[in-house]
Amino acid sequence: MLAKTRLIPALMLLSPLPAYAADEPTTPAGREALDILKEAVAVPTVIGRGQVPVLAEKLRARLITGGFAADDVRFVPVGETGYLTARYPGRDRKAKPLVVIGHMDVVEANPADWERDPFTPIIEGGYIFGRGTNDMKGDLAMIVAAAIDLRRKGWVPAHDVVLAFSGDEETAMATTKAMAQALSGAGLVLNGDAGGGELDKDGKAYVYSIQAGEKTYADYTLTLTDPGGHSSRPGATNSIAAMGTALAKVWANRFAPQVSPLTKAYLEGTAPRAPADLAGAMRAFAANPGDAAAVETLSASPAYVGVIRTTCVPTQITGGHAPNALPQRVTANVNCRIFPGTSRQDIEAQLRKIIADPQITIAFRDNGTLESRESPLDKRVLAAVTKAVRARVPGLAIVPSMSAGATDSMHFRALGIPSYGVSATFMDPDDDFSHGLNERLPLATIDPGVAQWEALLQAMAK
Ligand SMILES: [Zn+2]
Known part of the structure; x- marks a missing residue:
């Protein structure tokens, strides 16, 4: 890698052409997407740092320079973060808009653990490294660049297209909730944060997935209390043993397919x-x-x-207060991923039956996630996505998918607005380090990714 890097200045002397790194985008819109991505990675939009408004302002400036009316690009603060919307006016201003969503925030990254600084965009070996390159500042940059490029080309959609970027998708989703309510009149949502293309080890695409649903996330707290006493004088019950029995039943249970x-x-x-x-x-x-x-x-x-059923597994347990005392209190967490269409109440009732111990209380722990039904496999959406993807990779298999949850789409689906995850990122699943160390995005996905977004928007709003 080092030798390759050192060669670049020599090549620059020999050639009047700009020296792009391998696989860097060459189209003007792709170049702009990469510039936006670099700019976005450098703003650490981690919870608690108050940087989402800074990134939103940079995106806002880009959009306005790219032809959006200043009044149509708005940042709405929500606590230390907020969400950004940009309205692309269509021919019929009264028709339901197409909403394209993404998120500006990223998961925390500790620079000490990374090989490269997570908040400095670094181009190396055909990738751009940095926190958020994959989840999801890459698609965010491609969406913004595509919208600007379409405006420059003079394209006018049939109806309004609204870009809407949340600011706390990775945590509380308060901005998503507010954004979904503000856009509750949307006809359809395209989400850049789910779905996408998968590449094999040779970089050949073998499948593209459209995310049309996600499982419902649910945590339940199990609690068992006991009078306790001296450990030398055990009675008929022991709360740790009883909780152990209950959790073993949860673990052994299989919900109906x-x-x-x-x-x-x-x-x-x-x-x-x-x-x-x-x-x-x-x-x-x-x-x-x-x-x-x-x-x-x-x-x-x-x-x-x-994929074939609801799953519930014990994930945490605490209990007891001294090595020589009978435990007075034990609590455990059971984490469930519920099949869309089944309620959290229903699963709670089933857990009660499975555990069959009236001494154990079960409480749903609200973390702000919602129950949401899957979106219908809309023929028009499938046709538009298939066309946009196959313009990039002819004949590629297109498969609808359900994810384990939870994305911003949940808030729109809960309002009855169909939402589809249609990321334009193509990568090897083994290169996917989102939320992890050394997150990266293949540079080669940017040019065709911008083209895919443009083709998809044009097909959905022609
Ligand atoms: Zn994400």
């Missing part, structure tokens, strides 16, 4: 690329969710068990 139009399409679409045993189980389950052998095979796979 479920299938929806979305998961059916996902399993059928994934089977052609799955290993033979899983592929057979996917097809069999999609055809008949009562197929016990298929359920068994899919349940044994951590990658697919969550």
Whole structure:
């Protein structure tokens, strides 16, 4: 890598052309997307640092320079953060707008743990490194660059297109909630923070997924109290042992398998690329969710068990107050990912039955996430996404998917607005370090990514 870097100045002397790093975008809109991304990575929009308004102002300036009316680009503060909206006026101002969402905030990153500074954009080996490059300042930059490019080309959408970027997606989602309410008249939402293309080890795309639903997130606190006493004088009950029994039952329980139009399409679409045993189980389950052998095979796979049912697992436990005392209090957390369409209340009632210990109280712990139904597999959306993606990779498999939750789409789906995750990022899943160390984005995804966003917006608002 070092030798390659040192060669660049020599090449610059030999050639009058600009010396772009390998795979850097070459189109004007792609170059602008990379500039926006670099600018965005350098603003540490981590919770508690108050930097979201700083990034929003930079994006606002870009949009206005790119042709948006100043009045149409608004930042709405929410505590130390806030959300940004930019309205692209259409021919019919009264029709329901198409809303394109993303988020400006990122997960915390400790520079001491990173090989490169997380808040300095660094281009190396065909990637741009930095916190948020993948989740999701890359798509954010591509969306902004695409909108500006479309304006410069003079494109006028059939109806308004609103870009809307939240400022605390990774934490409380208070900005998302406020933004969804402000845009509750939206006809449809496209989210740059889910879905996307997957590349194999040779950099060849093999599938594109459209996220059309996500599981409902839920935590339940289990509590058991006991009079306790001296550990030398054990009685009939022990709260730690009783909680252990309860949690073992939760762990052993399997909720009934479920299938929806979305998961059916996902399993059928994934089977052609799955290993033979899983592929057979996917097809069999999609055809008949009562197929016990298929359920068994899919349940044994951590990658697919969550696709066919609600899952609940114990994740935390605390209890006891002294090594020589009978425990007076034990609490545990059970984390559930609930199949869309099933309520959190229903799962709470099922947990009560499974545990079957009236001494243990079960309380739902509200963290602000919502129950939301999956979005319908809208033919118009599927056709538009397929066209935009296949212009980039002819014939690529397009598969609707459900994620484990939770994205900003949840707040729009909860309001009854269909929402689709359609990221224009194509990458090898093994390169996905979002939320982790050394997060990166392949530079090669930027030029075609901007083109994909432009094609998709044009198809959805023509
Ligand atoms: Zn994200």
